[in-house]
């Protein structure tokens with residue numbers, strides 16, 4: 001399979017043709033009338049980025065195939081411009097053994113639309129007590145490097161310490177869902193704690209319940225000389241802690257802290273909860289505008305390393321309930337690039353090289369995914385995406401390839417659209433549609 005991509009804008013702003021063959025980028029430059037390609041793609045006006053990498057996707061297989069499967073989630077990922085996703089471990093059964101991790105990895109290979117890298121659970125059954133088979137998952141063919149009890153916090157500091165020590169032996173990282181369950185009880189805490197939660201009569205989820213865990217975990221990472229990744233950062237206070245911690249880690253050179261922010265925490269605010277629409281119920285909750293602004297600045301200045309979707313599909317019968325009874329989570333894979341374009345690029349906070357950094361290069365490095373996040377140069381694996389930076393889109397939840405419809409972006413006008421995606425040189429999406 002060979003493809004000639006004509007006239008794409010590269011990250012330095014220059015225009016070039018890319019010739020892709022047998023999974024690799026073979027030539028970059030002015031390739032004129034090069035003949036013999038199986039397919040020619042006109043990329044005039046489009047920006048070429050390395051394929052996006054999502055550090056935080058819920059695929060729901062095994063166990064909740066009514067909400068999403070590896071196939072449907074991969075389809076949504078491909079049209080969203082992704083070439084790799086990290087599949088969270090809170091499935092049923094939980095991904096807490098090498099066998100379970102291999103199952104997810106193999107389902108991804110069969111689908112062949114994006115690379116599906118399983119995230120391993122930190123503790124058996126996400127119960128927060130006994131460590132899962134971290135080493136066996138790491139040594140399996142699935143090569144698990146990211147471990148998370150996401151949906152639950154590794155709340156016991158002794159368990160977190162042991163997990164950090166363990167993953168250090170093979171260069172792994174613990175991705176933490178930072179929620180102190182004593183300050184923000186699972187299941188009940190559902191609205192940013194403040195004037196609005198009081199007025200709406202919804203149980204509060206104070207920012208400090210996140211911040212105390214972030215602060216604790218960076219100290220544990222420093223103490224153990226290991227790596228912690230903070231999932232879905234949502235408050236200005238967490239950003240302050242991260243800014244301090246990153247400066248320390250850089251000085252010490254012996255440990256690391258990285259962080260991700262979701263598209264929804266970059267744009268949506270807590271006042272959306274006033275209508276009690278469960279579509280906006282998510283963990284951590286939507287926050288006030290001051291937090292949103294701090295998150296944008298932190299993403300722009302590198303305090304936050306990555307955008308991760310936390311794509312959390314839920315079946316209608318779990319989501320369409322009174323606010324307090326509905327499931328937590330919202331879709332994100334198909335709209336992430338448009339949200340980032342609208343929030344970060346249109347405002348001048350990030351240029352396209354910055355988008356490539358936070359949506360591809362940094363997440364690929366954090367997850368240890370070789371072959372992803374690489375500069376589009378001769379010899380690199382041809383994992384790439386073509387983006388129309390000027391496209392105006394109106395999100396339609398019924399046009400989604402996800403099996404679920406809990407889409408907080410429905411009806412919103414956004415800028416920027418994915419036109420084509422390529423996984424190892426094979427187009428998975430062309431003209432914005434799945435092949």
Ligand SMILES: NC(=O)N[C@@H](CC(=O)O)C(=O)O
Pocket residue numbers: 058090150151152177281282283284310312313328329330
């Ligand atoms: N984000 C959510 O609100 N829900 C996630 C779990 C999680 O990311 O904590 C889910 O699995 O549905």
Ligand SMILES: [Zn+2]
Pocket residue numbers: 150151152177231232283284
């Ligand atoms: Zn989480």
Ligand SMILES: [Zn+2]
Pocket residue numbers: 056058088150151310312
């Ligand atoms: Zn999640």
